[in-house]
Amino acid sequence: xxxxxxxxxxxxxxxxxxxxxxxxxxxxxxxxxxxxxxxxxxxxxxxxxxxxxxxxxxxxxxxxxxxxxxxxxxxxxxxxxxxxxxxxxxxxxxxxxxxxxxxxxxxxxxxxxxxxxxxxxxxxxxxxxxxxxxxxxxxxxxxxxxxxxxxxxxxxxxxxxxxxxxxxxxxxxxxxxxxxxxxxxxxxxxxxxxxxxxxxxxxxxxxxxxxxxxxxxxxxxxxxxxxxxxxx
Amino acid sequence: xxxxxxxxxxxxxxxxxxxxxxxxxxxxxxxxxxxxxxxxxxxxxxxxxxxxxxxxxxxxxxxxxxxxxxxxxxxxxxxxxxxxxxxxxx
Numbered sequence: 230x231x232x233x234x235x236x237x238x239x240x241x242x243x244x245x246x247x248x249x250x251x252x253x254x255x256x257x258x259x260x261x262x263x264x265x266x267x268x269x270x271x272x273x274x275x276x277x278x279x280x281x282x283x284x285x286x287x288x289x290x291x292x293x294x295x296x297x298x299x300x301x302x303x304x305x306x307x308x309x310x311x312x313x314x315x316x317x318x319x320x321x322x323x324x325x326x327x328x329x330x331x332x333x334x335x336x337x338x339x340x341x342x343x344x345x346x347x348x349x350x351x352x353x354x355x356x357x358x359x360x361x362x363x364x365x366x367x368x369x370x371x372x373x374x375x376x377x378x379x380x381x382x383x384x385x386x387x388x389x390x391x392x393x394x395x396x397x398x399x400x401x402x403x404x405x406x407x408x409x410x411x412x413x414x415x416x417x418x419x420x421x422x423x424x425x426x427x428x429x430x431x432x433x434x435x436x437x438x439x440x441x442x443x444x445x446x447x448x449x450x451x452x453x454x455x456x457x458x459x460x461x
Numbered sequence: 462x463x464x465x466x467x468x469x470x471x472x473x474x475x476x477x478x479x480x481x482x483x484x485x486x487x488x489x490x491x492x493x494x495x496x497x498x499x500x501x502x503x504x505x506x507x508x509x510x511x512x513x514x515x516x517x518x519x520x521x522x523x524x525x526x527x528x529x530x531x532x533x534x535x536x537x538x539x540x541x542x543x544x545x546x547x548x549x550x551x
Contacts, residue, residue: 336482
């Protein structure tokens, strides 16, 4: 099982995503934005960071980079794609996921361990969770306010396309507390919090048992590995 | 050199946190201004004449790339003979 991580100019968490993939038991593959080569990977992660310095709009320029035409084709063919933070912004700018992300309503950059509720546990990236399960994943962004038209919101809520909601306080003004969404097929998922930062003892969010021991992020990668192996 | 100007604003119904921060700073300086919204202005330069086809292409780019219709509106697009930056020196 090989999972590609695309590095864009200004990506920050590409190496962390690669490390998380390795910890989950798959082989990480570094992919480069300027190529048209997905290297035959089984799944793709668009990592966090500030691609192109957030110029134009967060993720807007990266969404039009060469490799994205292959990522879009792969996503439409059913290949699992996970967008984390800036990667989520890239997915909405590439029209692979609905809605948009704007500056946090309070105007501040925020970093905290964020509690989330898993709303949809049937996507390839969330199948290892139970629906309704509460998890803790680090959040760090300045432009994480999820918005969409009323029509889109109704569809997201009605069709179970909200993957995660913020619990115990909405950190950025996201409509309906939406932290992450999925496409209808369940192979493309995007969220603002960073699952790759909750995959290793000593370096994750605080958990009830011990400091920095939260491993909820590992389940994202374990889920896609299991779903992919089950299909092959 | 002809310039096509594209003006983009955050959707009217959306909160504009950057504008709100500036409005807060103005209020602290006893300004009579009560609200600020911050948008973007793009100056697109073209070689030669702005034909209907060139203008149509600029409109397409304004809708599909320079703005995101989920969060923004293109409020104005027009041809300026000189960019505003040049006019300021006249």
